Amino acid sequence: MGFYCSLVYSIPKNICLLKPGFTLAGGHHFNQVSKIKARMQDQPDKVRVPHVLTVAGSDSGAGAGIQADLKACAARGVYCSTVITAVTAQNTVGVQGVNVVPEEFVAEQLKSVLSDMRPDVVKTGMLPSAGIVNILCQSLQEFPVQALVVDPVMVSTSGDVLAGSSVLASFRDKLLPMADVVTPNLKEASALLGGMLLESLADMRSAAKSIHEFGPRYVLVKGGDLPVSSDAVDVLYDGNDFFEFRASRVRTSNTHGTGCSLASSIAAELAKGLPVISAVKVAKRFIESALEYSKDIHIGNGRQGPFDHLLKLKNNAPGLCAAYPFDPSSLFLYAVTDWRMNRKWGRSITDAVKAAIEGGATIVQLREKEAETGDFLESAKACLEICRQYGVPLLINDRVDVALACDADGVHVGQSDMPAQTVRALLGPDKIIGVSCKTPEQAQQAWADGADYIGSGGVYPTNTKENNRTIGLDGLKTVCSASKLPVVAIGGIGISNAHSVMELQVPNLRGVAVVSALFDRESIVTETQKLHKVLLESAVKVR
Ligand SMILES: Cc1ncc(COP(=O)(O)OP(=O)(O)O)c(N)n1
Ligand SMILES: Cc1nc(C(=O)O)sc1CCOP(=O)(O)O
Ligand SMILES: [Mg+2]
Numbered sequence: 001m002g003f004y005c006s007l008v009y010s011i012p013k014n015i016c017l018l019k020p021g022f023t024l025a026g027g028h029h030f031n032q033v034s035k036i037k038a039r040m041q042d043q044p045d046k047v048r049v050p051h052v053l054t055v056a057g058s059d060s061g062a063g064a065g066i067q068a069d070l071k072a073c074a075a076r077g078v079y080c081s082t083v084i085t086a087v088t089a090q091n092t093v094g095v096q097g098v099n100v101v102p103e104e105f106v107a108e109q110l111k112s113v114l115s116d117m118r119p120d121v122v123k124t125g126m127l128p129s130a131g132i133v134n135i136l137c138q139s140l141q142e143f144p145v146q147a148l149v150v151d152p153v154m155v156s157t158s159g160d161v162l163a164g165s166s167v168l169a170s171f172r173d174k175l176l177p178m179a180d181v182v183t184p185n186l187k188e189a190s191a192l193l194g195g196m197l198l199e200s201l202a203d204m205r206s207a208a209k210s211i212h213e214f215g216p217r218y219v220l221v222k223g224g225d226l227p228v229s230s231d232a233v234d235v236l237y238d239g240n241d242f243f244e245f246r247a248s249r250v251r252t253s254n255t256h257g258t259g260c261s262l263a264s265s266i267a268a269e270l271a272k273g274l275p276v277i278s279a280v281k282v283a284k285r286f287i288e289s290a291l292e293y294s295k296d297i298h299i300g301n302g303r304q305g306p307f308d309h310l311l312k313l314k315n316n317a318p319g320l321c322a323a324y325p326f327d328p329s330s331l332f333l334y335a336v337t338d339w340r341m342n343r344k345w346g347r348s349i350t351d352a353v354k355a356a357i358e359g360g361a362t363i364v365q366l367r368e369k370e371a372e373t374g375d376f377l378e379s380a381k382a383c384l385e386i387c388r389q390y391g392v393p394l395l396i397n398d399r400v401d402v403a404l405a406c407d408a409d410g411v412h413v414g415q416s417d418m419p420a421q422t423v424r425a426l427l428g429p430d431k432i433i434g435v436s437c438k439t440p441e442q443a444q445q446a447w448a449d450g451a452d453y454i455g456s457g458g459v460y461p462t463n464t465k466e467n468n469r470t471i472g473l474d475g476l477k478t479v480c481s482a483s484k485l486p487v488v489a490i491g492g493i494g495i496s497n498a499h500s501v502m503e504l505q506v507p508n509l510r511g512v513a514v515v516s517a518l519f520d521r522e523s524i525v526t527e528t529q530k531l532h533k534v535l536l537e538s539a540v541k542v543r
Contacts (some may be wrong), residue, residue: 002192056125063306064257092300151263177215241336252295285429359528440482458491
């Protein structure tokens with residue numbers, strides 16, 4: 001289907017487009033909404049919500065299938081329409097009956113939704129006959145969507161067969177070549193590959209590679225059933241690289257419907273505009289949070305119960321949607337505040353933040369080392385209001401408590417702060433977490449801990465942070481190469497040397513983080529504008 005493509009530097013649009021005072025209902029990311037608005041050429045004033053169409057079977061027990069897809073999309077803040085392919089009589093014990101919907105009626109449902117409602121993403125689950133797979137493929141050719149996520153459902157968690165061998169051939173020959181993401185578990189991957197034995201991580205990698213040859217752009221082989229590991233490891237393959245997603249296993253029997261829910265959550269994030277790797281990452285975190293939250297609930301008497309997707313509605317637990325899905329291009333010009341500099345120049349923190357944003361800052365971090373907690377919280381709330389008006393994410397340095405209290409967009413932590421894994425557990429799946437890394441080992445750990453980006457420095461000597469080790473451009477390059485996470489460079493960077501940093505030509509180096517070059521100057525707006533210009537020029541050169 002062909003979907004997102006990313007440039008080495010995609011320059012955030014919010015600064016040039018968003019005017020002061022512009023606010024968005026519902027906390028949507030400006031870029032995301034503008035993208036969606038742009039598609040509504042016939043009704044330019046209407047805001048269109050991200051929309052997933054699920055084509056799947058109904059589960060009367062509502063743990064999996066259509067019902068899980070609806071709940072997952074609702075929890076992720078995305079509209080979900082449904083085409084039902086089969087109605088199952090099902091509970092936590094097993095599948096007692098299956099009634100396949102006639103092919104013509106599946107076609108009619110598809111036409112109704114696709115011709116009128118134009119979903120962004122289609123996600124498939126139970127496709128019980130080759131005829132239904134064919135009809136779906138024809139419908140998608142007639143009404144193309146932006147992405148197709150295929151969960152190749154074949155066997156239910158209770159072991160009941162939901163799609164026979166003729167469906168396998170249609171998956172391989174017709175549906176997978178159209179798919180952007182396919183999400184087999186070990187059994188499904190094995191079935192797609194004619195019974196190949198999958199017992200290790202190495203087997204999962206080679207299965208992902210073989211399935212990729214059927215034509216999907218990304219293959220996510222889910223290792224939840226791998227017996228040897230205490231962690232749940234999934235492997236994503238994009239045709240070139242492997243990405244491992246590792247999470248400690250949640251001890252619960254309430255796992256019915258996790259496959260459907262993961263695929264729907266990936267589809268939901270894609271519909272919001274996230275690239276595939278980020279969508280998979282966020283979706284996995286969401287499912288982990290939901291499983292953790294529901295690990296002790298009790299519904300039904302079977303071996304595997306359903307879990308609760310709508311955790312946030314119950315308990316104010318973290319896990320619903322962030323105001324900003326993390327966009328790595330927001331690291332482009334990262335402004336980090338400093339209370340001493342603001343005092344020296346007689347400015348309030350809110351004035352400093354506003355000026356930096358007006359000059360072109362694309363993300364802001366409040367780094368207020370000496371502030372009293374209460375004062376810090378009040379400042380953070382006031383700054384957050386400004387940042388939300390401009391559509392710029394606001395992160396808090398070190399203080400997870402302050403970030404939680406003001407509902408900031410994320411936290412930046414260093415190697416001696418709270419471990420990123422703990423921060424993730426506290427903040428939930430959606431908030432942005434940055435980790436400072438000076439070495440490749442730290443960079444690898446940051447990915448494993450669920451960080452969204454790395455801050456790496458000091459690239460040059462700095463007076464802003466005492467006793468900071470300078471790692472230079474070489475050190476920065478080594479950290480970037482050791483990780484798939486986006487990286488922002490920090491330490492002694494300003495208009496005179498920013499181009500040298502950005503011209504390193506490392507694909508995941510997405511911007512510079514700056515304190516004194518913006519805040520220890522007479523005019524923050526002017527200095528930020530100058531730095532923005534230098535960065536833009538470097539970005540153009542690199543492209
Ligand atoms: C973007 C960014 N990168 C690195 C740091 C440094 O964080 P840390 O190592 O925790 O040091 P302190 O800032 O807490 O002194 C950062 N703040 N931001
Ligand atoms: C906060 C911080 N962290 C660093 C690191 O190397 O991780 S360097 C640094 C200070 C950056 O300030 P300036 O832009 O004024 O040099
Ligand atoms: Mg710190």
